Amino acid sequence: MSEVVVSHRWIAQVLKQRGIPVPDIKVLEVAVAQCSEEIRARLLNAVTLIERGTEEAGDIEWVRGILKAPAQKARKVSPDHEHPPFVVSAAPVPPQATEPRLDRAQFQEKRRLAEVPGGTVVPVRRVKHHIYASKAALTIELDTLRQQPGEEDVVRTVLIEAAVTTSGSGYDWERKIPFQLMRRELPIVACALLGLLDRPLAIENHGPERNKSLRIEQQGSKLFVKVSQGSRSIALPVDCSDAYAWNAIVLQALQLNAPSLSDSLQLQLIHRVAEMMNHTPTK
Structure with missing residues (x-):
């Protein structure tokens, strides 16, 4: 069997692209050199998955552990994530509420009317923000949930759409993965974007087939975001300015749903x- 070769410079490049803290290059070189053949093979596989954005829970912590403890090259490292994510399930909610509106085309105009306290009708912009990375892109858009029979209030939410890059210079929006947040998920996503959670956030069981999920994780100076549908996953890093724009849209949806609350009270909630x-016990 040929020796497994892993470039420490490649590892450093992958981790930096994902916003993961990287040891000094010399320390990294020594750490990789002192790994056993078995650990090097596993390291190669884990970093490859991290580069593609398809790693499993615990892979990043395992890699960081290996790079921080080169002297313990033969030690057995648990694959379990040090901080398992918060998992929010959409199962109790009707499936039609988890998909973008079927009549969504009527909301594509740049402005629409909305009623504010006092009965005044004012135009409301349909806010949208694009997030671009080298291998994928997101659109974050203020949206409206489908009204169920008997409901009178219009409920705002946020629609997230993810697409991968094409062979040219564009993005494959024809095969995008749409993910519409439910009303009860808006404050939880705001918590994640504001950096208030001590663990990653995973929202699961969206879509008619219950096979869509969204993961948001703080990794160094960036957020790592993954949108999945079945076996397909689209992942990308989100920097601070894009995280701000995304959070601003989430906060706007919350404010439109509860206009009687002041900004300060909304943040307190x-x-x-x-x-x-953060007091929820891990499973």
Whole structure:
């Protein structure tokens, strides 16, 4: 069997692209050199998955552990993630509420009317923000949930659409993965984007087939975001300015759904939600 070769410079490049703290290049070189053949093979596979954005929970922590402890090259490292994510399931909610509106075309105009306290009708912009990375892109858009029979109030939400790059210079929006947040998920996503959660956030069981998920994880100076549908996953890093724009749209949806609340009270409620979630025991 040929020797497994892993470039420490390639590892450093992959981790930097994902916003993961990287040891000094010399330390990294020594750490990789002192790994056993078995650990090097596993390291090669784990970093490859991280580069593609398809790693399993615990892979990043395992890689960081190996690189921080080169002297313990033969030690057995648990694949379990040090901080398992918060998992929010959409199962109790009707499936039609988890998909973009079928009549969504009527909301594509740049402005529409909305009623604010006092009965005044004012135009509301349909806010959209694009997030571009080298291998994928996201659109974050203020959206409207489908009204169920008997409902009168219009409920705002946020629609996330993910697409991969094409062979040219564009993105494959024809095969995008849409992910519409439910009303109860808006404050939780705000918590994640504001950095208030002590663990990654995973929202699961979306879509008619319950096979869509969204993962948001803080990794160094960036957020790592993964949108999945079945076996397909689209992942990309989100920098601070894009995270701000995304969070601004989420906060706007929350404000439109509860216009009687002041901005400060809205933030207090979001902090309270984060506090409660951080006390949720891990499974």
